[in-house]
Amino acid sequence: MKFAIQINEGPYQHQASDSAYQFTKAALEKGHEVFRVFFYHDGVGNGTRLTTPPQDDRHIVNRWAELAEQHNLDMVVCVAAAQRRGLVDDGEAERNQKDATNLHPKFRISGLGQLIEAAVQSERLVVFGD
């Protein structure tokens, strides 16, 4: 089956990203396809490369990045949600005159159209959040 994944909550505060990760990993290992993982609302916080959890805790951002590396996952952070919450890549830094970037290179910033497209193209949209 072809899945689209939407994550609506930030890391560590909420289990949504953990559950989405476990679901996505299990689906891929069973041979299913994941068309896209879309991060929305505070979920955009899953994409910051500056995350530094304690050493005995899971690294939610790197864990997503490793899964993306293994399975060539498309991980998209919503641009409007990202701008509100200070998630910045090179393009956004230039466009909005910011002096730093924090987006992990395995993620990309794009528009809400990517979420709609993922829902259209996939057989199931699975939303993680409250």
Place this chain on the structure above:
Amino acid sequence: MSEEIKNFLYLNRRAPYGTIYAWESLEVVLIGAAFDQKVSLAFVDDGVFQIAKGQDTSGIGMKNFSPTYAALGDYDVHQLFVEKESLEERGLTVDDLMHLTWEDEDEDWAEKDSIQVVSRLELAEIIAAQDVVFSF
């Protein structure tokens, strides 16, 4: 882009201002309207307050985005389901909601109500009939 047309339902469950879900849901609806899918919205639980009339945010320093719902008809989004039980549980009636309308191109642009009050049971059937449910 796929030629396939799907049934999209945006399920709005939260009050408009305590969290950002309602506003960011509306942003998805507005962007999604460009994709030529069959779109409807449902308002349940505290989500019914999103379309309450007379919203005034001047005391909380937030943008009052409720006028945006009135523009949905122009985006060809004109099926707004409101759950009857959610209204009743909050002491609301349809008269407490904004009068949201759309113009029917097929009937000489006749103005029609966008809001349909449906029971919890009917809404369950509506949800079951969707291809995609965005839950906010």
